[in-house]
Amino acid sequence: MVTVNGEARSAAGMTVEQLLASEGYESGRIAVELNGDIVPKSRYAATELRDGDTVEVVRFVGGG
Amino acid sequence: MAVPARAEMDEALFARMGPELAGKFKNARVAVCGLGGLGSNIAFALARAGVGELVLIDFDRVDVSNLNRQQYKACQVGMDKPSALAENLLEIAPYISLETHFERVTADNAAGLLRGAGVVCEAFDVPEEKSMLADAVLSSVPEAYLVAASGMAGLGPANSIRTRRIGRRMYLCGDGVSDVSTGLGLVAPRVMLCAAHQALAVLRILAGEFDV
Numbered sequence: 070m071v072t073v074n075g076e077a078r079s080a081a082g083m084t085v086e087q088l089l090a091s092e093g094y095e096s097g098r099i100a101v102e103l104n105g106d107i108v109p110k111s112r113y114a115a116t117e118l119r120d121g122d123t124v125e126v127v128r129f130v131g132g133g
Numbered sequence: 134m135a136v137p138a139r140a141e142m143d144e145a146l147f148a149r150m151g152p153e154l155a156g157k158f159k160n161a162r163v164a165v166c167g168l169g170g171l172g173s174n175i176a177f178a179l180a181r182a183g184v185g186e187l188v189l190i191d192f193d194r195v196d197v198s199n200l201n202r203q204q205y206k207a208c209q210v211g212m213d214k215p216s217a218l219a220e221n222l223l224e225i226a227p228y229i230s231l232e233t234h235f236e237r238v239t240a241d242n243a244a245g246l247l248r249g250a251g252v253v254c255e256a257f258d259v260p261e262e263k264s265m266l267a268d269a270v271l272s273s274v275p276e277a278y279l280v281a282a283s284g285m286a287g288l289g290p291a292n293s294i295r296t297r298r299i300g301r302r303m304y305l306c307g308d309g310v311s312d313v314s315t316g317l318g319l320v321a322p323r324v325m326l327c328a329a330h331q332a333l334a335v336l337r338i339l340a341g342e343f344d345v
Contacts, residue, residue: 098260100267100281102300109272127299129260129267132286132313132324133171 072123081120086113088124100127139228146183154340155183161339164188164250164277166238166266168214170319171282172256173204174328175335180222182336186230187222188250189215192237202321238262243269247277252335255281256328258313271302280334284308285327287316294323296330298345304338306330 071080102125168191191214209217215233270279284307293308
């Protein structure tokens with residue numbers, strides 16, 4: 070199991086890119102934290118999730 | 134009107150904060166990316182707190198529609214924002230060091246523009262640019278902390294604005310949901326609340342207090 074924004078997901082073995090697609094995130098408007106570190110966008114396709122990982126997806130909305 | 138001498142202004146901050154903390158603020162270099170409602174208010178707060186050096190970056194000019202929430206004056210409409218904000222900051226903190234860049238931050242130039250900054254404030258408007266800057270700082274400016282914002286539009290309750298820590302080097306302020314494209318846009322006190330969260334996060338990082 071992988072914890073995604075506090076909820077358990079069967080995402081072990083998926084890449085970050087696949088997880089984002091399956092959860093419906095627009096990759097241009099987010100930041101992704103994996104086990105305490107931010108994953109660079111260039112690594113989304115190559116970063117594979119493992120059992121026990123914790124992922125936090127931060128969504129940016131407009132205004133500033 | 135005469136401006137107080139540098140030593141007198143330093144002494145006033147030292148007396149209030151103690152030389153150690155005042156020294157940490159004075160020796161800091163903080164970048165503010167985007168000088169709108171968030172960035173202009175963040176810069177005011179940091180300048181007043183005695184941060185020694187600010188890097189001010191924006192590609193835009195002061196517009197009459199900015200005056201409802203941004204720290205510019207009616208007589209500055211049409212000026213480039215970095216120059217206008219520098220003028221206003223120097224009236225408050227005449228001995229601060231300011232580096233201004235009238236240009237757009239991109240994935241390619243971010244590392245160069247932000248070199249040497251201990252903390253970078255993300256104060257952009259557009260979600261894609263916020264996301265780009267987070268990626269650029271966390272990938273290409275290895276020692277810097279990022280203090281970003283998401284969700285401060287409208288008249289929602291003050292207490293829904295909060296600061297979260299995202300990983301080791303990123304802080305995120307805002308309510309996370311209030312998008313400027315829905316509802317009545319940005320109003321001064323709520324944008325200032327979010328800017329205050331960001332400015333306080335910066336000072337806490339400089340002070341070595343990393344919890345939220």
